[in-house]
Amino acid sequence: MVCRNRISKKDLLRILQKNFKCPGENIFSMDRSVNKAKLFENCIFIKNLQGLYDLDAFRDGYFSIQDFTSQIPVKFFLNPQKGERILDLCGAPGGKAALMSEATSGSCEIISIDISTERLNLFKENIRRLGLKNIFLLKADAGRNGYLDDYMKNNKKTGSFIDYFDKVFVDAPCSSFGTISKNPDVKYNRDFNDLRSYSERSLKIISSSARYVKPGGIIVFYTCTLSSIENQDMIRKFAGRNSLNLRLRNVSAPRIMKKYLEEKKVNLPNCSNDYFEVLPYFFNSEAGFMAVLEKKIH
Incomplete structure (x- = not known):
């Protein structure tokens, strides 16, 4: 990029x-x-x-290295705009946050959360290298209820993040089966219990973060895997929790992508409007899954 x-x-x-x-x-x-x-x-x-x-x-920060697929959820589904407030979860080492910043010419507010000190240090280095001024980093467990409230309290800050963000991006921890082309060993290092654990982790992250997106705002969920346990099953299970006032938004391949794939004579698989998958043969790239949740307006 x-x-x-x-x-x-x-x-x-x-x-x-x-x-x-x-x-x-x-x-x-x-x-x-x-x-x-x-x-x-x-x-x-x-x-x-x-x-x-x-x-x-x-x-010197002239470019970043990023797979095509990892750009799609940010560019076409999150679609960051100038002046927006964006919460970036599990964001280190920062490739997608950098894309958000680039898309808005540095004119959106991005708060990026990660639980790993090591990965946040890599994120800081990328921010420095790219000269980004609109990304703020916090170490926190996004799967724990009230993680931003606790940050404000522990650092003696006033104000609240409840209903604060226009958009939330969840780059969820996953089995990474969509990256087998560059990480072939990953298919041998995961079992059924791992997939269920990732699914439960994603549920916790979305549940704990729903309070921070404003009514009418969206949560974009992304993984680099094609495991239905982590993706379709998880997102539908979550959508059934009406107490959080979130609903699945209909999504589909962006029109510009459909046109390209049609020209290449690549057929899009039939799938529900609840989610969108990028398969490796689309762009000779990684696979990915994305879904969009919208917070209801009271």
Whole structure:
């Protein structure tokens, strides 16, 4: 992803072509139709990442490295706008928060929560590298009821986060089965109990965070897995809890994505309007699941 607040895509492409050498192969994907469809117009497609992190252009914050699929829930379903307040959960090391900031030219307020000190330190480094000023980090357990209330109390701050955020993004901990292409061992390291544990964890995160989104606001739920236990079953189970005043919003493939896939003669699988899945063959990328919950207006 090109960081347009620091460099144009044209100038970055020129730098990469000059300084990023990968002998014996063309490092840039030749599939330009994705750009023409404006699906990922702010991206440069690179086949081989070897040595990319060592470039001065990376250290200077000219770009971030991100899979296509992980950009879709932010760009098309969260759709961050200038002036919005966004709660980013399980957000470290910060790739999706950086995309939110980039999409609004740094003009939205993002509070990112993670439970891991190590991952938050990586997040801080990414914020520094990219020069982002609108992301605030908190260490907290997003699955615990009242986690933001406790933060305010423990730090002797006034005010409240209840009904505060326009949008909440949940990058839920999951089995990561959608990343098998780059993490092949993951399919051997998970069992049924793990999947149920991830599902219960997601339920707790959404339940504890519902109070912080304002009426009419949305919670976007995302995983990088295709496990129905963690995805469809979990989100439908949650939607049945009417006490939280949340309902599933109908979602579907963005029109621009449908057009691209039709041109490529890729058939979208039949699925419920309650959720949307990106399958690996769509873009030769990771798989992902996304659903949108809307808080009812009283």
